[in-house]
Amino acid sequence: MKMHKLLLLAVACTWAMGAAAQWQWIDKDGRKVFSDRPPPQEIPEKNILKQPNRGLPRAPQADASVPAEAASGASAPAPKPAASAPGKDKALEEKKAQAEAAEAAKVKAEEERIAKAKAENCTRARQAKAALDSGRPVTQSNAQGERIFLDEAGLAAEAKRIDGVIASECKR
Numbered sequence: 001m002k003m004h005k006l007l008l009l010a011v012a013c014t015w016a017m018g019a020a021a022q023w024q025w026i027d028k029d030g031r032k033v034f035s036d037r038p039p040p041q042e043i044p045e046k047n048i049l050k051q052p053n054r055g056l057p058r059a060p061q062a063d064a065s066v067p068a069e070a071a072s073g074a075s076a077p078a079p080k081p082a083a084s085a086p087g088k089d090k091a092l093e094e095k096k097a098q099a100e101a102a103e104a105a106k107v108k109a110e111e112e113r114i115a116k117a118k119a120e121n122c123t124r125a126r127q128a129k130a131a132l133d134s135g136r137p138v139t140q141s142n143a144q145g146e147r148i149f150l151d152e153a154g155l156a157a158e159a160k161r162i163d164g165v166i167a168s169e170c171k172r
Contacts, residue, residue, distance in 0.1 A: 024050035122170040
């Protein structure tokens with residue numbers, strides 16, 4: 001029985017070792033990130049806080065990318081962290097401004113669509129009112145799909161309905 005307890009303890013200890021294999025770094029927005037995968041290549045070495053290999057900085061794989069960064073311009077990463085707080089605010093404000101502009105464009109497009117629909121409804125209602133006022137007999141379809149002529153009460157009800165549509169859709 002004692003051997004089972006020792007075996008269980010050994011399994012529990014080795015199982016917890018997987019949790020120790022974690023990466024920890026600060027991303028471009030200044031947030032601390034925890035992951036079981038290495039950070040993206042654009043994360044500078046100094047922003048890597050912890051890695052699975054005994055907490056040392058990034059493996060030699062990242063060192064191979066340093067010459068490529070140096071060839072493209074080593075000065076580019078240096079100003080970025082120095083201006084991260086103001087740059088972060090500017091970038092955030094730019095994103096907010098873009099989101100607000102996109103939302104305003106959506107609202108404007110929706111308003112234009114509604115205005116176009118109202119103008120179309122107004123035109124149709126005015127045409128129906130002109131046809132109703134012309135004095136010619138007016139027909140409608142009933143529930144069975146048959147065409148019937150409107151009597152005086154039907155004409156008055158239809159005129160009232162059309163006037164309501166004109167009042168609501170033809171406001172300028």
